[in-house]
Amino acid sequence: MPSAMPPPSASDKADKSKTHKLALKGSSKTVVEFFDYACNTILFQRGVYPPEDFTTVKKYGLNMMTSCDDQVKAYIKKIMSQLSRWMQKAKISKLVIVVTSKETGEHVERWQFDVNVFQDPSKQTRSTTSGDKENSTPPQQQQQQPSPVSAKSDDDVQKEIQALFRQITASVTMLPMLDGNCTFNVLVYADADSEVPLEWGDSDAKEIRNAESVKLRSFSTNSHRIDTVVSYRLAD
Amino acid sequence: MATLSVATPLKCRDSIFSTRFAGGRAPLTPSPKTPRAQVVPQDAGVQTESIHHGNVNLMSRFSRSVSKTNVRDSPKSNIAGRPSRDSPRRLDLGISDFTLTGTGSRPSTASSAKNTPSRSRSGRAGSVHRTPKRPLSKVNYTAADRFIPNRTASEAISTSGAAVKLDNTEQTPGRRPKSSAPSDGSAVLAASAASAFDFGRPHSSSHDATATLSFEGLSLSDRNEDDDEDAPKTKASPNTVAYQQSVAEACGVSIKQRILAFKPAAPESSRPIDLRSQYNRPLKPAAASASQFRRRVLTAPERVLDAPGLVDDYYLNLLDWSSGNQVAIGLERNVYVWSAESGTVASLLECPADTYISSVKWSGDGAYVAAGLGTGEVQIWDVEDGTKLRSMYGHDTRVSVMGWNKHILSTGARSGLVYNHDVRIAQHKIAELVSHTSEVCGLEWRADGSQLATGGNDNLVSIWDARQLNAPKFQKTNHKAAIKALAWCPWQSNLLATGGGSHDRHIHFWNTTSGARVNSIDTGSQVTSLRWSLAYKELVSSSGFPDNSLSIWSYPTLVKNIEIPAHESRVLHSALSPDGQMLATAAADESLKFWKVFEKKAGMANLAGAGSAASTKGLTKATTIR
Numbered sequence: 001m002p003s004a005m006p007p008p009s010a011s012d013k014a015d016k017s018k019t020h021k022l023a024l025k026g027s028s029k030t031v032v033e034f035f036d037y038a039c040n041t042i043l044f045q046r047g048v049y050p051p052e053d054f055t056t057v058k059k060y061g062l063n064m065m066t067s068c069d070d071q072v073k074a075y076i077k078k079i080m081s082q083l084s085r086w087m088q089k090a091k092i093s094k095l096v097i098v099v100t101s102k103e104t105g106e107h108v109e110r111w112q113f114d115v116n117v118f119q120d121p122s123k124q125t126r127s128t129t130s131g132d133k134e135n136s137t138p139p140q141q142q143q144q145q146p147s148p149v150s151a152k153s154d155d156d157v158q159k160e161i162q163a164l165f166r167q168i169t170a171s172v173t174m175l176p177m178l179d180g181n182c183t184f185n186v187l188v189y190a191d192a193d194s195e196v197p198l199e200w201g202d203s204d205a206k207e208i209r210n211a212e213s214v215k216l217r218s219f220s221t222n223s224h225r226i227d228t229v230v231s232y233r234l235a236d
Numbered sequence: 237m238a239t240l241s242v243a244t245p246l247k248c249r250d251s252i253f254s255t256r257f258a259g260g261r262a263p264l265t266p267s268p269k270t271p272r273a274q275v276v277p278q279d280a281g282v283q284t285e286s287i288h289h290g291n292v293n294l295m296s297r298f299s300r301s302v303s304k305t306n307v308r309d310s311p312k313s314n315i316a317g318r319p320s321r322d323s324p325r326r327l328d329l330g331i332s333d334f335t336l337t338g339t340g341s342r343p344s345t346a347s348s349a350k351n352t353p354s355r356s357r358s359g360r361a362g363s364v365h366r367t368p369k370r371p372l373s374k375v376n377y378t379a380a381d382r383f384i385p386n387r388t389a390s391e392a393i394s395t396s397g398a399a400v401k402l403d404n405t406e407q408t409p410g411r412r413p414k415s416s417a418p419s420d421g422s423a424v425l426a427a428s429a430a431s432a433f434d435f436g437r438p439h440s441s442s443h444d445a446t447a448t449l450s451f452e453g454l455s456l457s458d459r460n461e462d463d464d465e466d467a468p469k470t471k472a473s474p475n476t477v478a479y480q481q482s483v484a485e486a487c488g489v490s491i492k493q494r495i496l497a498f499k500p501a502a503p504e505s506s507r508p509i510d511l512r513s514q515y516n517r518p519l520k521p522a523a524a525s526a527s528q529f530r531r532r533v534l535t536a537p538e539r540v541l542d543a544p545g546l547v548d549d550y551y552l553n554l555l556d557w558s559s560g561n562q563v564a565i566g567l568e569r570n571v572y573v574w575s576a577e578s579g580t581v582a583s584l585l586e587c588p589a590d591t592y593i594s595s596v597k598w599s600g601d602g603a604y605v606a607a608g609l610g611t612g613e614v615q616i617w618d619v620e621d622g623t624k625l626r627s628m629y630g631h632d633t634r635v636s637v638m639g640w641n642k643h644i645l646s647t648g649a650r651s652g653l654v655y656n657h658d659v660r661i662a663q664h665k666i667a668e669l670v671s672h673t674s675e676v677c678g679l680e681w682r683a684d685g686s687q688l689a690t691g692g693n694d695n696l697v698s699i700w701d702a703r704q705l706n707a708p709k710f711q712k713t714n715h716k717a718a719i720k721a722l723a724w725c726p727w728q729s730n731l732l733a734t735g736g737g738s739h740d741r742h743i744h745f746w747n748t749t750s751g752a753r754v755n756s757i758d759t760g761s762q763v764t765s766l767r768w769s770l771a772y773k774e775l776v777s778s779s780g781f782p783d784n785s786l787s788i789w790s791y792p793t794l795v796k797n798i799e800i801p802a803h804e805s806r807v808l809h810s811a812l813s814p815d816g817q818m819l820a821t822a823a824a825d826e827s828l829k830f831w832k833v834f835e836k837k838a839g840m841a842n843l844a845g846a847g848s849a850a851s852t853k854g855l856t857k858a859t860t861i862r
Contacts, residue, residue, distance in 0.1 A: 188497075
């Protein structure tokens with residue numbers, strides 16, 4: 001039996017790894033794009049930059065605000081380009097946008113996006129099913145197994161992202177008022193073995209003292225799940 | 237300007253005083269080189285210099301004429317010709333193509349493939365038990381390097397560090413046959429643990445940095461363990477794992493992670509933001525709507541007529557559009573009247589052979605045309621009858637500009653003098669306005685007749701009070717070249733726009749009550765004429781070298797809405813139709829073009845945006861009376 005199995009499974013594995021690779025790439029792209037818009041949205045909603053610096057762009061079926069200030073655009077673009085490099089290698093576990101008061105230097109708000117990379121689906125299914133189902137029609141088996149995982153259509157993903165953005169936008173009503181004199185930092189929780197370009201340096205977590213956290217919605221693509229948590233300083 | 241058409245005899249420039257229609261072309265007939273050429277699918281390479289050029293010739297059978305300008309400069313053809321790689325979508329695709337092909341080595345997936353499924357990917361603090369990993373050929377020396385400078389700091393706490401080191405080395409010999417790299421790793425571990433203990437205290441930011449740094453060292457040694465484990469195939473002692481786990485848990489930090497910050501500071505915000513105002517912001521911010529929902533302007537001429545013999549002289553004013561919807565144009569020695577309603581053309585007058593027409597102006601009611609001559613004579617013609625009513629003498633140099641204010645005709649001459657004539661009485665000269673020292677080429681009465689603005693070749697703008705004509709009310713010397721373009725704002729009676737010549741290129745806006753300059757635009761080219769829109773808060777300027785274009789500016793934002801490449805050589809004159817929608821331009825390329833630059837939407841009143849009902853009423857009244 002084992003001698004009969006290897007050829008199909010080996011070829012299948014090659015296929016799977018290929019599709020997985022593509023899925024990860026595509027998914028990373030979606031996620032990084034999401035981060036880009038999330039960053040812009042937070043900068044706009046939390047008043048880090050004046051509203052006239054932003055223009056509306058139709059995205060996710062919403063009117064998204066994106067900065068049209070050249071400097072800010074370049075800054076975010078630089079972050080996002082590095083982020084997409086890391087994402088494609090699945091090096092990132094968190095992205096954090098920290099809003100800091102310019103006057104006191106205190107961190108006042110912390111938007112954390114947890115990145116969960118799904119395990120290689122082919123790997124997973126094989127290890128779980130190999131025990132008892134080896135005899136049952138391998139080709140169908142292998143095609144059906146990953147399908148529940150990758151069934152999520154692009155449309156569904158967009159809808160989830162849309163819902164999350166609605167929630168981010170809505171959350172300004174419950175978040176404490178910022179004084180409008182804030183700046184922001186972007187943190188990344190990367191694997192220790194990731195390549196780090198010159199602009200990036202080690203940092204502390206920039207946690208907020210006496211913080212309260214609210215978990216927002218999540219969204220998932222075929223290879224990533226993004227959980228969102230916003231923490232903010234409790235009023236003294 | 238010799239025409240390049242082969243069909244008609246070449247016309248010589250020096251035949252200004254010849255009598256025949258210049259070049260044998262009938263004036264104000266549809267120009268053979270004029271278009272509807274937008275639809276002509278010509279490749280850009282075809283320069284249609286001659287109408288006998290195959291392609292154009294063919295086309296001219298279908299459309300009445302084909303313009304060279306349009307073939308070359310039409311914005312539409314620009315768009316078509318633009319390489320589509322400019323499109324952002326296309327660019328996007330390019331990127332994704334690249335990412336698909338540009339797959340590098342993927343150590344991370346390789347290693348994750350080796351992980352057992354039980355290992356949680358998110359890396360809870362201290363989840364260190366792993367299956368053997370393939371050694372990564374590139375151990376993070378860079379990370380170690382980063383670490384070194386900080387070690388000295390953490391070595392300060394030596395006692396606990398030493399203890400840990402002892403503890404650690406106790407365990408290593410069993411697992412580590414070779415010692416150089418691992419011992420280094422354990423040293424790192426020791427040092428990091430030292431600072432880690434220190435880190436156990438509540439947050440103090442200076443220590444935070446060292447702590448995270450040293451944990452990077454910790455993870456390095458962890459990786460080294462993996463390397464070693466691969467060879468002997470033994471699991472890490474549960475003690476080690478437990479120890480590392482406890483240390484990591486104590487600090488609340490995952491061993492396999494480092495926190496990276498994007499170091500450059502975020503760009504400064506231009507001003508503090510009051511979030512309160514942001515929460516109840518309007519749905520469409522004003523600035524964004526201005527830029528996004530800009531008015532569309534037709535960029536093709538409605539009609540093109542030939543204007544053979546149009547004298548290429550910046551200082552003359554040879555085109556005017558009456559309130560009766562007739563266009564008068566002076567071509568060398570003749571004045572032609574083209575009826576916009578019927579499209580018919582008639583020669584109104586022909587001046588003596590020793591001179592030429594230097595200016596043309598309709599009276600306010602559209603019944604009379606004043607024609608200024610090179611000799612200084614001013615003739616007034618009844619257009620309906622085609623008869624000359626009178627000649628007025630006084631200037632001894634050419635009359636280059638004129639302006640009507642009811643029965644008063646102001647004439648500006650090359651000498652720099654401006655005379656006011658009452659055309660009803662025999663002793664017609666009622667005032668002499670002395671201010672300019674060189675040729676007067678711009679002259680405009682305010683709509684209510686209470687102020688007069690004149691511009692001259694002496695780079696001077698004079699603003700006169702109609703009741704006080706012995707000296708100008710204001711003299712403005714800001715322009716650095718001759719001022720021909722003058723225009724009074726229709727919705728704000730004390731606002732005057734003036735445009736300067738080649739060396740100046742500016743449009744200045746003046747408050748004529750206070751004399752203050754309120755705005756300026758650098759147009760980048762000679763301003764040959766200015767016209768305010770009656771319906772939009774905009775003005776159009778025509779320009780000479782280098783673009784020969786029409787530019788539409790929003791006021792008071794001074795944003796250029798559009799620039800239309802209009803003519804092949806400099807635009808000399810312009811005139812606005814009585815309804816304010818159409819602009820006629822005459823250029824040195826001897827063509828007269830009509831542009832629907834201020835097209836009105838259905839149900840739109842004049843000065844819709846002006847807000848002042850009184851001025852709107854006044855203006856519509858003025859146009860009907862004239």
